[in-house]
Amino acid sequence: MRKYEIMVIIDPDVDERQVPALLEKHLKVITDGDGTVDSQDIWGKRRMAYEINKKPEGIYAVLNVTAPSAVVSELDRLMTIDERIVRTKVMRTDK
Numbered sequence: 001m002r003k004y005e006i007m008v009i010i011d012p013d014v015d016e017r018q019v020p021a022l023l024e025k026h027l028k029v030i031t032d033g034d035g036t037v038d039s040q041d042i043w044g045k046r047r048m049a050y051e052i053n054k055k056p057e058g059i060y061a062v063l064n065v066t067a068p069s070a071v072v073s074e075l076d077r078l079m080t081i082d083e084r085i086v087r088t089k090v091m092r093t094d095k
Contacts, residue, residue, distance in 0.1 A: 001035065003066050003094045008079065009058040009087040012045055019059055022084060027063065029075045035067025052086050064093075 010019060019042055027037050043060040052058070065072065072090060079088045 001066050001068055002092055003038070003064065004072050005091045005093050006063040006065065006072075006075070007087075007089040007091075008061045008063065008085060009048070009052070010061065011053075011084050011086055012055055012057040012059060014059065014084050016044065016059060019061065022082075023061060023063065026075060026079055026082070027065070029078060030065050030067050030071060033067055033071030033074070035065055035071050038064040038066055040064075055086075058086055 008023070010022065014022065020040075023040060023042075027040075030037055039062075041062045043062065045057050045059050047056060048058050065075075067075075076088055076090050079085045
């Protein structure tokens with residue numbers, strides 16, 4: 001298993017109180033796939049460098065997980081399908 005850092009940008013129209021539940025729904029894929037969620041840091045609403053889908057802001061969250069690569073790929077795929085999630089970036093943090 002490897003360690004990953006996942007940056008998630010959520011649509012700014014989503015209520016900020018719903019963000020933890022939205023992330024937990026997706027992180028269930030990690031825990032079901034024998035992975036662990038090491039940390040979850042919600043930065044809140046921030047201005048983006050450029051507009052995405054004609055929106056200048058997004059709700060940022062950084063997730064640190066330890067999981068097999070297939071499970072992280074599935075998480076990224078499911079987040080891409082979700083209309084409330086604007087962008088994701090998955091980075092492997094160990095060598």
